[in-house]
Amino acid sequence: MSTEPPSREPAERPPLRERKKIRTRQALVDTALDLFTRRGFDGVTLDELCDAVEVSKRTFFRNFTSKEDVAMAPTQDLWAAFLDDLETREPEGRPVLEMLQESLLAALGTMTADDWPHRVRLGGRLAAETPSMGAHGLAFCDRTTRTALAILHRRLAFDDPGDLRPRLALDVLVAAFHCALEAWTTSPGAPSRTALAARLREAFAAVPGSLTLTAALRPAQARR
Secondary structure, three states: OOOOOOOOOOOOOHHHHHHHHHHHHHHHHHHHHHHHHOHHHOOOOHHHHHHOOOOHHHHHHHHHHOOHHOHHHHHHHHHHHHHHHOOOOOOOOOOOOHHHHHHHHHHHHOOOOOHHHHHHHHHHOOOOOOOHHHHHHHHHHHHHHHHHHHHHHHHHOOOOOOOOHHHHHHHHHHHHHHHHHHHHHHHOOOHHHHHHHHHHHHHHHHHHHOOOOOOOOOOOOOOO
């Protein structure tokens, strides 16, 4: 079975003004990741970043809320695509967790820029060594989970509004994603979207077993 995530048909080309905004946003992301990687996250000021891209702080804040936000933009773009997919994906009688997994893989299929995997890996490595990026990631994860939960409750017929299972399904999805991302980020070789999709499927496949996992003490521990 192929591990390549499904790709969508290319969208209609946006107008010139929108293309310029996209190029400016991408220049900010690429320059930020390059500077942060070479000099450290705290070794680059917002003024220096804006000067390097030749944009004003006003332009920066039209696109991002902080240095943390611009550094984590590639991964956040994936989750934005996930929310978009979730708005239209049909459940078709499947388990909700399976539907969520398919949405995330479909979202990964829309990340078609050749250097997107490289940006995500750089951002992941920076986050691992930068506490403020870790905190930003946790806050973003919470907002995304709450938004996804609202979509599920709005679109799907859950009998009990207080049913905990949709939230738990989302939490399992996010946990599996982080396991896959960590393994993919630290693996040798050039990063690729295909390899990340394979790591995601591996993590998804491990979920059922994790829910029924039992354990006993090792013999040396049991004798204590």
